[in-house]
Structures are given as C-alpha cells and as structure tokens.
Amino acid sequence: MALLTCRDLSLGYDGHVVVGGLNFEVNAGDYLCVVGENGSGKSTLMKTLLGLLSPLSGEILTGDGLKRNEIGYLPQQTEVQKDFPASVWEIVLSGCGNRMGLRPFYGKDEKKRALENAERMGITPYLKRCYRELSGGQQQRVLLARALCATTKMLLLDEPVAGLDPVVTAEMYDLIEELNKKDGITVMMISHDISAAVRYADHILHVADHVFFGTTDEYLGNDISSGFLKKGGDEQ
Amino acid sequence: MNEIIDKLTTYLQFDFVRYALIVGVLVALCSSLLGVTLVLKRFSFIGDGLSHVAFGAMAIAAVLRLTNDMPLVLILTTLCAILLLRKGQNAKIKGDAAIAMISVGALAVGYLLMNIFSKSSNVSGDVCTTLFGSMSILTLTKSEVWLSIVLSAAVLIVFILFYNKIFSVTFDENFSTATGMKTGLYNLLIAVVIAVIIVLAMNLVGSLLISALVVFPALSAMRVFRSFRSVTICSAVFSVTCAFLGILIAIVAGTPVGSTIVATDIVGFGSFTLIGFVTKGKRV
Ligand SMILES: Nc1ncnc2c1ncn2[C@@H]1O[C@H](COP(=O)(O)OP(=O)(O)O)[C@@H](O)[C@H]1O
Ligand SMILES: [Mg+2]
Numbered sequence: 001m002a003l004l005t006c007r008d009l010s011l012g013y014d015g016h017v018v019v020g021g022l023n024f025e026v027n028a029g030d031y032l033c034v035v036g037e038n039g040s041g042k043s044t045l046m047k048t049l050l051g052l053l054s055p056l057s058g059e060i061l062t063g064d065g066l067k068r069n070e071i072g073y074l075p076q077q078t079e080v081q082k083d084f085p086a087s088v089w090e091i092v093l094s095g096c097g098n099r100m101g102l103r104p105f106y107g108k109d110e111k112k113r114a115l116e117n118a119e120r121m122g123i124t125p126y127l128k129r130c131y132r133e134l135s136g137g138q139q140q141r142v143l144l145a146r147a148l149c150a151t152t153k154m155l156l157l158d159e160p161v162a163g164l165d166p167v168v169t170a171e172m173y174d175l176i177e178e179l180n181k182k183d184g185i186t187v188m189m190i191s192h193d194i195s196a197a198v199r200y201a202d203h204i205l206h207v208a209d210h211v212f213f214g215t216t217d218e219y220l221g222n223d224i225s226s227g228f229l230k231k232g233g234d235e236q
Numbered sequence: 237m238n239e240i241i242d243k244l245t246t247y248l249q250f251d252f253v254r255y256a257l258i259v260g261v262l263v264a265l266c267s268s269l270l271g272v273t274l275v276l277k278r279f280s281f282i283g284d285g286l287s288h289v290a291f292g293a294m295a296i297a298a299v300l301r302l303t304n305d306m307p308l309v310l311i312l313t314t315l316c317a318i319l320l321l322r323k324g325q326n327a328k329i330k331g332d333a334a335i336a337m338i339s340v341g342a343l344a345v346g347y348l349l350m351n352i353f354s355k356s357s358n359v360s361g362d363v364c365t366t367l368f369g370s371m372s373i374l375t376l377t378k379s380e381v382w383l384s385i386v387l388s389a390a391v392l393i394v395f396i397l398f399y400n401k402i403f404s405v406t407f408d409e410n411f412s413t414a415t416g417m418k419t420g421l422y423n424l425l426i427a428v429v430i431a432v433i434i435v436l437a438m439n440l441v442g443s444l445l446i447s448a449l450v451v452f453p454a455l456s457a458m459r460v461f462r463s464f465r466s467v468t469i470c471s472a473v474f475s476v477t478c479a480f481l482g483i484l485i486a487i488v489a490g491t492p493v494g495s496t497i498v499a500t501d502i503v504g505f506g507s508f509t510l511i512g513f514v515t516k517g518k519r520v
Pocket of ligand 2: 042043
C-alpha cells in the first residue's frame with residue numbers, strides 16, 4: 001500500500017472546483033514534484049492533503065502506517081510570521097506539538113529531538129536569535145527543522161525556495177535531496193522551478209486542465225511538459 | 237516629596253485603596269498576557285469590540301434590573317468573542333469589519349436601551365462611567381475583590397498550562413492544524429479567556445480604554461525583546477508596573493483612574509520605543 005493515495009480527487013473552495021480528476025499515489029521514499037501554472041491549485045492540493053480543507057469529492061487514503069498528523073509541512077510564508085517575536089528555538093520546538101497531546105510542557109525527549117533537527121539543518125548557531133532577523137534561507141531552514149520535528153516519514157513543501165537567491169536555492173535543494181536520499185523521508189514539493197523539478201524529483205504531478213502524473217522520464221517524453229519547459233516555468 | 241509619601245501612607249491604610257491596587261494589578265497582569273497573541277493575529281481591536289459588547293450587555297442587565305450583572309455580561313461577551321474569533325476559511329465578513337459591526341452595534345443599542353429604560357436622572361453620567369471607567373474601582377466590595385482574584389487566578393493558570401499551545405496557534409495556525417493540534421479548541425479557549433479579561437477590566441478602565449491595556453504592554457515589549465517568552469514576561473511586568481503607578485498617581489492627584497493608567501502606559505511605550513531604538517543592532 002502506498003503512503004498516500006488520491007482517487008478522483010477534486011478540490012476547491014465553497015463548492016467551486018479549482019482542480020478535478022486528481023489520481024496519484026506517493027510511495028515511501030518517493031520525491032514528487034508538483035508543478036503547474038500560478039493559481040492552478042497546487043497550494044490548495046497541499047492544504048487538502050493536510051486536512052486544512054476538505055475535498056469536494058474523491059478520497060485521500062494514507063497507508064504504510066502513516067498517520068494524518070505525521071506529515072511535516074513547510075508552508076508558503078504568511079505575513080503574520082514576518083513580525084512575530086519568536087526565537088529560533090521556540091519555533092523548532094513547536095514542531096513537536098503533535099506528540100504532546102494534552103501535556104502542557106515540552107519534556108526531555110522533545111528538546112532532544114528539536115536539538116537534533118536543528119543540528120541537521122545547521123541552525124544551532126542561531127537558536128537564541130530572533131526568527132524575523134534571519135535571512136530568507138536561514139528562515140526556511142528553521143521551518144524545515146520544525147517540520148522534521150513533526151515527522152520522520154513525509155514532508156510537504158510549498159515553494160520552499162521562493163524568494164531565495166541562486167546560491168541559497170541550490171543549498172536548499174541539496175538539503176532536501178539529502179533528507180530524501182539519506183534519511184529516506186518521502187518528499188512532496190511544490191515548485192515553480194521546473195528545471196529543478198525534473199532534476200531532483202523522480203515523480204511529477206502536473207496540475208492543469210489535463211492532469212499529468214508519472215515518473216520524471218515519462219513527463220519529459222510527454223507533450224504537456226514541452227510547452228511548460230520552454231517557458232522555463234518562471235512565471236512567478 | 238515627603239508630603240506625597242505621607243499622603244500615600246495615609247491612603248494605603250484604607251481598605252478601598254488596597255482593594256483597588258490588588259484588582260488593578262491583577263487585571264493589568266491578565267490583560268497583558270494575551271496581548272501578543274491578539275496583536276499578532278491582527279485582532280488588536282477585538283478587546284475594544286468586545287468591551288462595547290459588554291457595555292451593551294450591561295445595559296440589558298440594567299433594563300432587566302438584575303442586581304448582579306456579571307453572569308449575563310460574561311456570557312454575552314463570551315458568545316461574541318467565540319463568534320469573532322471563529323475565523324473560518326468561509327467567513328463571509330472579514331474579521332475587521334465584523335468587529336466594527338458588532339462593536340458599534342452593541343454601543344448604539346446599549347445607549348438606546350439605557351436612555352429608554354433608565355430611571356436614573358443622570359443617564360449621561362452613567363454612560364460616561366461605563367465607557368471611561370469610574371471611581372467604582374475605589375468602591376469595590378470585598379466579594380468583588382475575591383471574584384476578581386478567582387477569575388484572574390483562573391486566567392493565569394489556563395495561560396500557563398496552554399502557553400505552548402497558544403504559541404503554536406498564534407505563530408502558525410495551519411501548521412498546528414496540519415500536525416493534528418486541536419486549533420479550533422484552542423481558539424475557543426483564547427476567546428473565552430479574552431471575554432473574561434474584558435469583563436474583569438470593565439471596572440478598572442471602562443470599556444473604551446480596555447484595548448489600551450491589551451495593546452500597549454505587548455507593543456512596548458516587542459520593541460525591546462525578541463522571543464515569545466521574553467516578550468510575554470516583559471508585557472506582564474510592564475503592565476503591572478504601569479497599573480500600579482497609574483492607580484497611585486490617580487489617588488494622589490485625584491485624576492480618573494482608567495485614563496491615568498492608560499497615560500502611564502503611553503509614557504512606558506514611549507520609553508520602550510526609545511530603548512528599542514538605542515539598543516537596535518546591539519542585541520544578540
Ligand atoms: N481561500 C480561498 N478562497 C477562495 N478561493 C481561493 C482561496 N485560496 C485560493 N483560491 C483560489 O484557488 C485557486 C488556486 O489557488 P492556489 O492553490 O493557491 O494556486 P497555486 O497553484 O498558485 O498554489 C486560485 O484561483 C485562487 O484564486
Ligand atoms: Mg501556491
């Protein structure tokens with residue numbers, strides 16, 4: 001059984017369909033990239049998978065022992081976070097929230113876990129620093145460390161490199177690849193950067209009127225990719 | 237200077253002055269705690285809106301000739317708080333507009349009710365008292381003081397127990413929901429706590445000035461401190477200090493208690509802005 005299976009899924013807001021006919025599955029260890037034009041419904045898909053929105057029709061199944069609250073999530077940043085007074089440590093630790101239940105305070109286990117993930121992301125030097133004073137790339141690492149505190153199995157990343165400069169973008173992609181290849185974490189990533197998508201991912205989901213789902217090789221041999229690839233997918 | 241100290245020592249021997257200080261400090265402490273959350277969730281004015289609701293509820297209680305208006309005011313305010321904070325994806329009216337609507341509506345209806353049904357000869361005096369706080373903080377009975385102590389203790393305990401959850405919900409509600417936290421429940425909790433604080437604070441500063449108690453400490457602390465914990469602790473200390481000084485000044489100078497406290501808050505905010513400006517770039 002796949003980690004995540006979507007059958008005839010259609011999504012949208014207030015009964016208004018944004019995309020329909022989504023059929024795909026994500027197996028343990030996959031690296032899936034979700035591509036598509038702006039406003040095609042990629043973020044909506046991710047929010048639905050996370051249970052923030054309910055699907056209009058169709059079903060989402062999880063398998064392989066994955067629970068719905070064991071998915072780590074790196075959101076597109078919101079305005080509220082930008083002026084939030086929070087230290088890096090407080091944010092990373094908050095990723096352990098899903099294992100707390102009704103316990104009010106973080107224990108030794110959570111602190112150890114948070115510290116390990118901070119080390120993994122190389123952010124230990126700024127644990128005491130204020131989140132909003134970090135650079136964009138450092139901020140993304142903090143949020144990634146938080147997501148890793150919430151999961152050991154699957155990460156959903158919504159445009160993790162948006163607004164980062166090329167060097168930091170490359171570092172971020174390497175970091176994500178390492179999580180996928182070395183630690184065996186299943187990755188599902190939304191990206192505008194189609195060239196990176198075909199380079200790193202082993203599966204592609206193209207969200208459009210005609211949804212494509214398949215391996216990267218199949219995608220490159222397919223009509224739907226050629227038009228999109230030519231544009232470079234750089235229509236931010 | 238000695239004169240002032242003499243005056244204070246004399247005053248402090250009176251029960252009503254001690255009661256006012258106790259209640260004032262407790263209310264200030266409670267209202268500062270959720271300040272950061274409200275400011276950052278763009279709900280700075282929710283305190284304001286809810287206090288108008290509380291004003292309307294008080295008017296209703298007066299019309300019904302209830303001797304103890306606290307329960308009714310508390311229930312109505314809580315209901316409105318829940319209504320306002322329940323910002324679903326499908327909310328038809330946006331947060332700010334909803335708050336404006338409810339608050340102005342409650343204000344108008346409350347004033348109307350007071351005018352139509354009041355037997356008092358001094359309606360505008362009553363209204364002014366409810367809006368700007370009165371000397372009623374100086375006429376508290378022992379049982380009112382105890383009620384304030386119990387409610388404040390409850391707010392404090394809830395805040396400490398749910399501190400980490402409140403942080404998560406405020407910082408990133410989507411992430412919290414996605415990782416299985418019951419964010420709806422915690423939002424509800426926040427709403428109820430806010431309502432309790434508002435009703436508590438009505439006596440101290442009156443309904444028009446409550447948001448000052450919520451907003452100033454948080455904004456001041458955010459000028460200087462950089463982590464959620466330090467900002468929270470600093471707001472609490474800031475708020476308690478200002479309320480304490482404000483009440484003392486009001487008693488000595490004979491000024492209205494509520495506005496004196498808020499004036500003290502403004503001075504504090506100014507100093508913190510200055511400190512933040514000076515230390516900018518130097519902190520770690
Ligand atoms: N909260 C919302 N309510 C109603 N419609 C929305 C909402 N958020 C996004 N949409 C609409 O859904 C469509 C898909 O948006 P989104 O999933 O964010 O696209 P993207 O693929 O760029 O991430 C867009 O047309 C957008 O206007
Ligand atoms: Mg998007």
